[in-house]
Amino acid sequence: MPDAPGLELIAQDLNDVAGGSVLGTYHEHGQGCLIVDPEHVLDILRWLRDEPGQEYRFLSSLHGVDYLPAEPRFGVVYELLNMPRVERLRVRAALRDPGGDELPELDSCVSLFPTAEFHEREVYDFFGIVFRGHPDLRRILMPEDYVGWPQRRDFPMGGEPVIFTRDEPVMPRWYE
């Protein structure tokens, strides 16, 4: 695992390569994470993949996170893996919620990692994050015509309340 100083070195190299794109780094529970600005995420990934010293060639997972109370609300997390050196590195693109019914946008990295095609469709399906340049951005798990982004924290959980016998007077014909 790239340890804390190693992580800082990567951050500095990235900063002078992609100019101030690394917003922050933290190293906890044995794995380093780079918080990056979503505009440069593609160059950072390309650099991390092709740079002779890094070679994080394997993208094991790409998933979305909704940190609702925190300000850069959405996070798109890339779990990179360097197989020969057995090192994992997490890159998180912090996305702001444009508000209203606009959707946050991000460049798609299917050109770099073909495995991201299904992952990105799932993040779009659950969080409404649009990946520019994705070959076939449609909902993958929800029905095609589903409205709403289910895994956002402000989306209601759904399901039905359980009607116990004592509640029947309130709703006499609940079973209709």
Next chain:
Amino acid sequence: MRREKLRALAPLEEPAAPTDLRVRQLRARDLLRGDLEGPDLERHVEESVLTTTMQKAIGWGRANSIFPATFGLACCAIEMMSIVSPRYDIARFGAENMRASPRQADLLILSGRVSIKMAPVCRRLYDQMLEPKWVIAMGACSSSGGMFANYAVVQGADKFMPVDIHVPGCPPRAEALVYGFNKLQRMILGNPDPGWRRRYNAAGTEEWAREATGEASKEEIEAYEAARELAATHEAARSQASRGGPT
């Protein structure tokens, strides 16, 4: 010869009311709720006892050669597969012939959680099955949405299709499914297992028992009164029928 003419030549002594199992079940449920009265009730009481020998023969034939449809949804599918395995062998009840297409299947075992994307497919499969057909909702998820009370799972398969047997468990053991299957067979044979109230003669514990604690409103009490008399007549008719043999 036209089928009706043939029927007229040798009437099958079918009672006038539709013999569809589903309609009788719904009527039985209304009876329990106390909103079944007059000629409807008479017909229900008289026909709920299987009368004709021809019906019995057909029921026996159907019950002992049910072809379940291989309809594995989720984890319960693995346990459903194991009822065909050597240990819980369902071939003892004539049902090991799992059919893949709905045309040849009699029984649809909904084994697993029914998501909102899969519900129209389940309903379409149920429609494409040929009568007589039955449905077993295997496991908590297809019976009532189970532990997944959320946006993606239909809270109980009987929201969009009639279900005959609910097998509890998550996943139910293979023996539980075979027991549910036996219950279905007894149901097809025409003498379904009595509800727990009849089996443990707990007749007085219906909803109207709340009237004793005084919270029930006025019209509720009347409704319960009416329902109790109906249940009493039903009880009398059933005991008279069982004593006096098929009427």
Next chain:
Amino acid sequence: MLRSYLPVLVFAGLGVLVGGLLAAVNGLIGPRKPNKAKSDPYECGLPSEVSRTFRFGISFYMIAMLFILFDIEVVFLYPVGVIMNVAHSVFVLVEVIIFVALLFVALVYVWRRGALDWR
């Protein structure tokens, strides 16, 4: 004269009777409730979008015809089998060999023309 045909007639009559009864009883006793979905083609639980006018590839018909050809050949060999223990003459043997050889030539031709491997 009639006596020697009686068993055949009885056997045929029974066959028709039992077969017809089994087929008919299902139609008579079984409940019949047509609905729209039941008449649609079954395509794994989804409405099927294959248009009726879809033309299947030629390979399917080719395989079907070849099967019929060589299946009939086997059917013709049955009568030979029936009279084999009575005939025990070289003439019958040669006749069968010629018959099979002719069809073998057909098989080689079909094989060389490449109708057997799937395209």
Next chain:
Amino acid sequence: MSTHRSAPAHGGDILGETGEEVIGTSAVERTAAGEALGPEEELLTINFGPHHPATHGVLRLLVSLEGEVVRDLKPVVGYVHTGIEKNCEDKSYWKVIPFVERMDYLSYFFNMEAFVGCVERLLELEIPPRASYLRVLHMELNRIHSHLVWLGTSALDLGAMSMFFYCFRDRDKVLDLFEMSTGQRMHTRYFQVGGVFEDIPVGFAHNVRAFCAEMPSRLDQYEAILNRNEIFLERTRNVGVVSRERLLELGVTGPLLRAAGEPWDLRKVMPSHCYQDLDFKIPVGTVGDGYDRYRVRVQEMRESVRIIEQALDGLPEGPWIADDRKVVLPPRDELSTSMEALIHHFKLVTEGFRVPPGEAYYAVESPRGELGCFVVADGSAKPARVHIRDPSFVNLQALRDQCVGGYVADMIQNLAMLDPILGGIDR
């Protein structure tokens, strides 16, 4: 029969206009190859749909067929999506374990291990050695169980009906062991944050040894049936070959990748628990076709039996669960004596333990590949986000490369050897 003829219609790069509607107006999208070829040489686009005996679950493949040859294939998933990740967000950490178990319902011990390991990493909690040995023991039993169900159903797909009955007979033996140690056949909720829920009963080790003694002979029988079976060889040899680089590009892990020659197994590469002091080998294939995938998985079952025997021999004495009272329930007998135990018990039972804010990703080698769990904790008693990286979800993308250009029958064989579990794909 070369399976890798360059398929003329490869994805969307042919931009032929489709003319009038060839294959009925379908709300459902048709595959690119189906549209691109125009009316005269039309492709049959059909649903290899959600309800199909050979899809190992409710997977739907939109297949464009030219006669018997598959021109294009598009998996459509989501038919058993249960919104588990959303449900996990409003349950306390204990209650999430039954949810996570039901994702990949054939390898439930691995799901539990992924989630519980991730939470232990967030809590920096060390589990006692006996607990880690018990975990490895149950995980390897679960691997055998999962591979047996795969072998039974895949051989059934290829026509070997008897294999189904043999494999399910042995599967029941493994489930009896689970029932003995955990009380439940499937979805046992046996792993707890901090160790294992309960110690194994007395006769358990004896039964496991009996099972391990008998299992290799059973595997020999299965291999005797299938290894030189002419039909099986004809169906699986040189079918669905995908190069190692392409598999790595597609993010494929597990037996699929090892069959293609890449010796990547998280048990050896990132050994957690006691894997490092057990000696076992990793079966690696060479060609990467269906036959290699079959041989790799059957060999893995033998290795799992060896692991189980070593784990049983080296099972240390001592506690089976950590005794950090902030996270783990105090033993029952202490409740009547010490006040702190009562308070801890009450706190844990009512609200559950709190996890300091942070994120962690923890991966486990499940029978289908790398099963990773990503948990975001926001300091409360409920996880803020639980994401499971499911191997079947990623391996499914390799199906298209395997099947395009081959026959329909090979598509069924490829799908069987891929061993997808739809609960894991649809979460």
